[in-house]
Amino acid sequence: xASEDEEFTMLFQDFYPSLCRFLECLLGGRAPxxxxxxxxxxxxxxxxxxxxxxxxxxxxxxxxxxxxxAINEFRKSHTRYRLFDRVVETMRPRARNPEQxxxxxxxxxxxxxMLQTLPEDQRxxxxxxxxxxxxxxxxxxxxxxSESKVKVxxxxxxxxxxxxxxxxxxxxxxxxxxxx
Amino acid sequence: xxxxxxxxxxSLIDGELSATDAREVERHLLDCNDCRQVRADFxxxxxxxxxxxxxxxxxxxxxALKKILATPRRTPARGFAWxxxxxxxxxxxxxxxxxxxxxxxxxxxxxxxNDQHLAVxxxxxxxxxxxxxxxSEPEASPAPNKGNEQTAPRRxxxxxxxxxxxxxxxxxxxxxxxxxxxxxxxxxxxxxxxxALHFEKAETLLVSFRNVRLxxxxxxxxxxxxxxxxxxxxxxxxxxxxxxxxxxxxxxSSLLENLEPILIDISNLxxxxxxxxxxxxxxxxxxxxIVPLLRVNSTALARALD
Numbered sequence: 001x002a003s004e005d006e007e008f009t010m011l012f013q014d015f016y017p018s019l020c021r022f023l024e025c026l027l028g029g030r031a032p033x034x035x036x037x038x039x040x041x042x043x044x045x046x047x048x049x050x051x052x053x054x055x056x057x058x059x060x061x062x063x064x065x066x067x068x069x070a071i072n073e074f075r076k077s078h079t080r081y082r083l084f085d086r087v088v089e090t091m092r093p094r095a096r097n098p099e100q101x102x103x104x105x106x107x108x109x110x111x112x113x114m115l116q117t118l119p120e121d122q123r124x125x126x127x128x129x130x131x132x133x134x135x136x137x138x139x140x141x142x143x144x145x146s147e148s149k150v151k152v153x154x155x156x157x158x159x160x161x162x163x164x165x166x167x168x169x170x171x172x173x174x175x176x177x178x179x180x
Numbered sequence: 181x182x183x184x185x186x187x188x189x190x191s192l193i194d195g196e197l198s199a200t201d202a203r204e205v206e207r208h209l210l211d212c213n214d215c216r217q218v219r220a221d222f223x224x225x226x227x228x229x230x231x232x233x234x235x236x237x238x239x240x241x242x243x244a245l246k247k248i249l250a251t252p253r254r255t256p257a258r259g260f261a262w263x264x265x266x267x268x269x270x271x272x273x274x275x276x277x278x279x280x281x282x283x284x285x286x287x288x289x290x291x292x293x294n295d296q297h298l299a300v301x302x303x304x305x306x307x308x309x310x311x312x313x314x315x316s317e318p319e320a321s322p323a324p325n326k327g328n329e330q331t332a333p334r335r336x337x338x339x340x341x342x343x344x345x346x347x348x349x350x351x352x353x354x355x356x357x358x359x360x361x362x363x364x365x366x367x368x369x370x371x372x373x374x375x376a377l378h379f380e381k382a383e384t385l386l387v388s389f390r391n392v393r394l395x396x397x398x399x400x401x402x403x404x405x406x407x408x409x410x411x412x413x414x415x416x417x418x419x420x421x422x423x424x425x426x427x428x429x430x431x432x433s434s435l436l437e438n439l440e441p442i443l444i445d446i447s448n449l450x451x452x453x454x455x456x457x458x459x460x461x462x463x464x465x466x467x468x469x470i471v472p473l474l475r476v477n478s479t480a481l482a483r484a485l486d
Contacts, residue, residue: 005249012245021234031235039244044431046248048480052472068430104233111232129194130229136196141467144438155190162221 019066025127026070028116041066063142114161122157125150189219372481375420379478385409386471394455403453410446417443438468
């Protein structure tokens, strides 16, 4: 049991931050909620399914469960702005350099705002590809769709974001970020 | 983005093209300025998305891990403990006891004052035979009005003494509003039992399907039998999945969601199935690791119901 717990701890340390980031992008911010849902996903894994599947499969399982939770959350409070989240965001300690913090926050907001313009399935597929670096086949496993749909969704998401990005940069050149 | 290569550029930067296709796209990129710009923009977007940092304090992460590890494993994940908590169960039990006591007291008082109740009769038909027994003049009831037409077919025509406490004295103009006109919603325990049974059946089916002997002459008959069983399970799977989605039970709905396409695929196998088709489904079952998940969840549900 101890070794299983150690293995679980390793998985948690490796993927909890990624899962939080994935959920935060999926939910359009709301970091505290994203952390709660990520914790709930791991909790379910630990309580019921841990030890019954390989670690790689557990990772896919986590993303699948987390995504379903996020979808439930959309349904529950699609248009509601959570005051609690807002308070937590406001009270969060900031970095020492206010300018740098401001710039980082602006960039985060811009990315989140753009991601929110995508349909949910395209957004999820793109996030799993870009942030989690899953292959099309693996994304298909997580989302339970075919590889060809994943390919098309990712392309459409990129094309849509590219167009939007160009428009934002044109309207407000301050927001334009040069390629790294 | 009018060039026909733009979609391939997306696959190229993901490393999802075959070596031949990748070479072809790379060659095209040397000549096409637009496509080079598309690739640069896609890579720029990638850097923006991957550069997104979540604000996660290490203390929060450690606290979450401690909380998870402190939770006992393989306990009923979706029983009362998860959704309501122990105090809620205690409260529900208290309410139930209070309701039973109240019912008994009402029944006892109803027996003593039965004559008084019967003295107040309305011209509308009385729904149960328990009261009808004492009615001496059936002609006192005129033709039923619309309200009674709606409720009458729901009731059994035979006397139902057990329903007696539900029949209270109707107020003037009231048409037996105390009798529920809609069926009670399915209780969660029933739903859990159905889900557990469904998981067991699906597990048995998938194990049998896995064990079908592909090179034996009886393969067609074996597959036909499994196909029939799958057809029986598909509809129930859909219903249970929808219910789990409505109740927000992510774990169960996710498992049912994974199970559904497999059941549908087995159901749709032809009369003389190709060995490869059977093999493909088997591989999917193995890859999704669905049999152990069904076993774990049906056990958890069964424990929750014990």
